[in-house]
Amino acid sequence: MTEDDARAWIANHFDVSRETWEKLDRYVAILLAEMRVQNLIAESTRPHIWARHIVDSAQLLPLTAEAADGRWIDLGSGAGLPGIVMALLMDRPVLMVESRRKRIDFLSGLLEELDLAHAAVFGGRVEAVPATAAAIISARAYAPLPRLFESAVHLADEKTLWVLPKGRNAQNELEAARSAWQGAFHVEQSVTDADSAIIVARSVTSVRRKGRG
């Protein structure tokens, strides 16, 4: 997917206003400028930022059409991927969770700069977020599946939809997680990389906890 293809993909999938295009462009510019201060995306992906990061994040949104109303929680948001992209493309409340100080400050600055009143940052570890039931949980390059679920299961209930971009190893990671975690899982192919996949899950519960219960 070229950078032009990536922008066309966004235009074809979402009703993006001129103001939102401007904000997306501003986000990309701020992110690239911040690369002088901290390493937010792989250097090799810099020329392909729209395909490799913006569309790679935005493609999660159509997968959430069936989700309940409520908050989208993004674990380990880092550069704001996918959290900021989601907040730009929809009105649903977004909570981005990030533990590293410089990244927390970067994300907080973006919320002001892009006027994203429906988004917020939790500066701390995922494990420390007060228990809640998110409508949607995303996590991109955050942690292997078992650790991801272990750290965030207190943020979900049986209705929570998990959308988890997982690269080329999605199926293997899913198999490895199945001994400890059960739920309704399926795997969607990524639109940005034919070899990559997104794990979509619902009703995720610990086998151990269920067994005891």
Ligand SMILES: C[S@@+](CC[C@H](N)C(=O)[O-])C[C@H]1O[C@@H](n2cnc3c(N)ncnc32)[C@H](O)[C@@H]1O
């Ligand atoms: C590899 S980066 C990915 C960032 C972003 N999601 C992306 O796709 O570009 C992983 C991020 O998760 C954060 N992180 C890792 N473990 C965390 C935890 N337990 N709680 C909160 N943030 C965490 C790291 O600080 C880092 O910014």
